[in-house]
Amino acid sequence: MHIAIPLYPRFTALDAVGPYTVMAFAPGFTVTFVAASPGPVPDDRGGSGLTATASYADLPHPDVIIVPGGPGTAEALSDRELVGWIGRAHERTRWTASVCSGSFLLGAAGLLAGRRATSHWGWLDRLAAFGAEPVSERVVVDGRIVTAAGVSAGIDMALTLLARVSDAETARAVQLAIEYDPDPPFDAGSAGGAPADLRERALGLIA
């Protein structure tokens, strides 16, 4: 099973590495970071720089693609090479997935028309511009397209996806291997009910 995760400048590292880790722990799964050309790709914080080991041309038809989000999505929407690769790869994928604002790139590739989909809470409504029905859920499955809410939701999405690509027992074993028994120190991760000043402060941290 071959999973491809495209990287583009100013992606958010956890969007990519959460699903990468979940999938790469599954037996028989290979996960490859791809980009316009192989090499390091700068993330949104300037500190990460994951390395793509293949170009889009090297990997035209992976079994699954998972598109991360990040502040760089805005510019990536007009990256015809990336958006074109997503659209062509999707024609043959078993599953096509996104994390956070990565769903906008699925939208730009024309994959979300008439579909339920999600994204980061800060920009969820804008999915409608791609003909999608924005859904405020953490993980949304519509046909063979799976979209996740912001950043950390990629971990929940990847476990959900792994259970479908493989089986629930494999997903449960990976969840235990990565000890994913979350216990956030604050009840602050959901925008629903968050005070306006906290929402503004959170959005300010992203840009």
Add this chain to the structure above:
Amino acid sequence: MHIAIPLYPRFTALDAVGPYTVMAFAPGFTVTFVAASPGPVPDDRGGSGLTATASYADLPHPDVIIVPGGPGTAEALSDRELVGWIGRAHERTRWTASVCSGSFLLGAAGLLAGRRATSHWGWLDRLAAFGAEPVSERVVVDGRIVTAAGVSAGIDMALTLLARVSDAETARAVQLAIEYDPDPPFDAGSAGGAPADLRERALGLIA
């Protein structure tokens, strides 16, 4: 505020990128991946290769260090350059932290004698060999040393640590920015109560 995350061969990517993302979203925080020498460092799955941008010598006294774990910890325990850097850096850090088996590296640096500490559930008991009291909790704070359970626990740990390094409101804003409102699809992330065959299968995925 300068955070350093050391990378060594066969670290687990999410151990490093979970805390990296939390800390790098905080205003005024800089996070640097360090290694024996700058350049890509292979992770445990062969697909990631985060890039270290500084050497240990370049960054002897960061404010905070966060040591990731992974299958490579076993060999890293005899990496005198890494263990020596951890010990010397700790003399002046405000906080010294670890994720997963990274706590063994704190132990090898002599930092855990007489302290409560945690690690991945699969190897928790072995912390006693370093004079530590193994504690089956997700995040353990003892003095200015903070240890986290396996892999994904680094996100909870980093939010806890950020609240102490900065303040709770900053940690809450970051939690909302990365939409960390976890909702795992299975109740399988804790070893307590997990059937023996699932535990064995999970450990088999790591090695």
